[in-house]
Amino acid sequence: MAPAILFNQVSKCYRVGRGLASLFAIFGKQDYSETDKFHWAVNDVSFEVQPGEALAIIGPNGAGKTTTLKLLSRVTQPTSGQIQVNGRFSALIELGAGFHPELTGRENVYLNGIILGMKRSEIRARFDQIVDFAGIEQYLDTPVKRYSSGMYARLGFAIAAHVDPDVLLVDEVLAVGDYAFRMKCYNRMDELRAKGTSLLFVSHNMEDVRRVCDRGIVLYGGRKVFEGIAAEAVAEYANALRDNASSSRKSRKVGENLLAQKVMTHAARIERVEMIGADGIPIRTVRSGETVHVEVEVQFFEDAEAPVFASAFYGPNGEVVYDTTTRLLGVSTPNFRAGDRAVIRYELTMNLIDGLYRLTTDLAYNDLSCYYDYVADALSFVVVASDPAKGIANLQTDVSFEMIESQAVREPI
Amino acid sequence: MAVSSLGAISEYHELLFAWASRTIRARYQQSVLGGLWAVLQPAATVAIFTIIFTQFIPIDTGVPYVIFAYTAMVPWTFFAASISDMGDSLIINMNLVSKIYFPRQILPIAALLARLMDFCIAGSILVLLMIYYQVPFFALGWLFIPFILITQMVLALGIGLTAAALNVFYRDVKHLIGLGLQLWLYATPIVYPIDVVPERFLPFYFLNPMVGIIEAYRAIVLRAELPGPYIFISVGIATVVFIFGYWFFKRVESQFADLV
Incomplete structure (x- = not known):
């Protein structure tokens, strides 16, 4: 089967430091001077996501996670490399992007749904599901500017998760919800994946990553430094945090997909x-x-x-x-x-x-x-601990001391 | 390329209309007068010029000055407001542009359509004025109104697309548009009749595409005449401006999201 996402040696370069572009630059002509600095937000990154698979992208701030999602959603163009996305996608780069604060919840459901690529008739068919999922029935005709941030986020997620996308991009959005809502989101993502939706998940919450994803890649300074099963990626990220020199780390082979399709049965x-x-x-x-x-x-x-x-x-x-x-x-x-x-x-x-x-x-x-x-x-x-050490484990150290040879000057008796 | 992106518009027409209607609803949300503002804007301008040109400096316009000026002020308000809105349409929605993909021309085109609504509301008052001043209704001529309106919208779109795209790169454009539109109002026979323009100016004067458009509206609505051949100058210039604007917009579109 064709992969849902193919990301092949993709790089994205931003020019930094200079304020205004010249007219030549607007037209995409080379207009770089020696003093210009470049920032490779994404540097030669490759990965694939199969239908129904969940891939986590983890890494510190500025590692290129959001840029990767923006490249996938066509918001921005790669400097080099190929990107292929098969099917309809729904991007949750920001919950409720496109909500208009003055419009009611109902109006925003339609507007946001259409922005995310749904037809009006599809939204109408799923309207009750969306509202039910977000739990905002009684506030449907209230302008969303009066919503709490939690309600705002719930409605945003509910819409994006009901687009029935082939690929769902989720960027750090579950952080705002309470525990019950996050559980609901997990279940919805599991449901979508059971239907074959691929998931690309960006989060700083390692528990979410382990819970949601099969595989993970770790980005560091725009480069992919690790690819493997989600739990390994999480562990690798913890290492990378300590090890700033990790940009030299070689990518490892993809591990066996042990966590694939681990779904809760509640039996x-x-x-x-x-x-x-x-x-x-x-x-x-x-x-x-x-x-x-x-x-x-x-x-x-x-x-x-x-x-x-x-x-x-x-x-x-x-x-x-x-x-x-x-x-x-x-x-x-x-x-x-x-x-x-x-x-x-x-x-x-x-x-x-x-x-x-x-x-x-x-x-x-x-x-x-x-x-x-x-x-x-x-x-x-x-x-x-009675002795505050650093690290992870307490190796139960006993300390003893023995002098082999002493250079100390003997005091004359 | 132009063909494929026009194809994208038909694929995204639901978004286009949803965004236009969002813009309209949001504009008059939580306002007491709502859609009446669409009328008040040109009406207030006409009122002040009516005082100037009937009391201070009386000027001969054939028909009563109020309807003379209003006939031109309604399309001008549409033209000026739509260009100004189109110019801002990308930068005020930058959070959307930088997060979600859709053909970017949707935003300026929706801004134009949203102002079309205002034009229709203000235009309906014109009909009331015609009845009040007993201006004869020229049915054949009115069949040409949509054609003139489209010419005006094509011209506005050409300028608006260019302005919207440039505005992303240089915020100066926003101020430039405001200034330009203010001057353009006086370079077009809106508050004064075209007869007062000296003969030797006319060849240049008609190079302003809005001159032909405004004159065409006046000919049909007030004088029950069909527009003269000058309208083709406007159509020609509008087409060229539109093609340039669209080409420019598509050319630089991919850089928008990187320039937040």
């Missing part, structure tokens, strides 16, 4: 996630090196054959500190029946340096094809 529900201290009561503060229990209570609604429990700990900068599953640990899980209720208990030694940590937990099918349930940020807790 079981994670009811409770708690961290239990030594004295048996739930805690949120852990001493570095302390042994604690994490309990995850699950309610099964359908039979589950040897499901895989997974837990991932994230550090203060969003980096993965520890990510494991019952399978990786070599623990065999039993088969559960519909109506069963079970607790899985992990015993962990928290050899971490001080900081705020988060725990994400999920329950996956035996073949890892789908999630029963997935709870991002199920728990957050603080680690306090």
Whole structure:
């Protein structure tokens, strides 16, 4: 099948430093002087996205993420390289771009829908769905200037997500919504992908990236420095943040698409996630090196054959500190029946340096094809260390000291 | 290339009309008088010139000065307001231009269409004035009105597309348009009759395409005559200006989003 997006050795160069262009420059003639500076916002970047696939683009500010989306949506032209997008796309570069503050919600739904490429008749057919998704029924005839920023964003997302695009470009837009709305957006994106929509996702929220995407590329200074499965890309990005010299890093081969089509079935529900201290009561503060229990209570609604429990700990900068599953640990899980209720208990030694940590937990099918349930940020807790070190792990250091040879002048007795 | 981008317009016609209607609704949203402003604008200008040219410096215009001036002021207001709006149409919607792709000419063309609405409202008052002053209605001539109107819109579009594109690069254009339109009003027989223009000026005078257009409106509406051959000068110039404007706009269009 033809890829939904083909981005082939694309570069985009901006000229910086000079204010006004000359008339020659307007006509696209070469008019560059020695003093002009150039900025390669995107430099020789290639990638493909297959239909139904979700690709994350991550990287620090100024890495070229938004420029990449603008190139894809034809807003701006590449300096060199080829870009191919097959099918209709809907770009969420900014929620509600094109909303007119004086017009009502209803009028803006039509206007924005048409801007995004829908026909009036298509919008009419989906109008109720859009309004329902945004949850703004009672404010439909209110000018959007009176909307809260949350309502504004919800309506913007609802419209873009109902264009039924072949390619959906999402740029850092879920950050504004509350938790419930973000969950709704996730589900809508899953629905669209099940129908074959490809997703290009730009976010600084690594949890969103891991939740939404199969694969990820890391951009740094306009160059692609990594391509792989989303979780690897997230980890790589955390490394890149520390390693400013990463522009020399070579692209790695694309990993196997392990997270593809991981969709939640809700056949079981994670009811409770708690961290239990030594004295048996739930805690949120852990001493570095302390042994604690994490309990995850699950309610099964359908039979589950040897499901895989997974837990991932994230550090203060969003980096993965520890990510494991019952399978990786070599623990065999039993088969559960519909109506069963079970607790899985992990015993962990928290050899971490001080900081705020988060725990994400999920329950996956035996073949890892789908999630029963997935709870991002199920728990957050603080680690306090008596010796404030840097890094990730507390390697439980004991320090001793021995003098081999001393040059110190002996005091005459 | 021009053909394919005109094709894009038909593909995007829903956006064009939605944007024009958005512009109209937004213009009169939260205003008490709403569409009446479309009438007040030319009417107020006509009122002040009526005082000047009937009381201070009486001038012979054949028909009452009010209808004489209003007949020209309505199309002129449309012309001037549409050029001014088209010139601003890209820069005031830069957030859209830099975020979403669509053929960029949609914005200036929609600005023009939105002003056409005002023209129709103000034009309906002209009909009332004709009845009041018992100006004979020249049915055959009125069949030519759409043709003159299109000539005027083509001319406005040519100037407006050029201005909109240049405005993205140099904001001076915005001020230049305001100044240019102010001078142009007096270079066109709107508040005075063409008879007062000295004979030796006329060959140059008619090179102003708005002269032929305004004279054509007056001939049909006030004198029950068909426009003279001078209208072809206007049609010719309007066509050339339009072709240049469109070509220029498409030529530099791809750079708009990079120049926010």
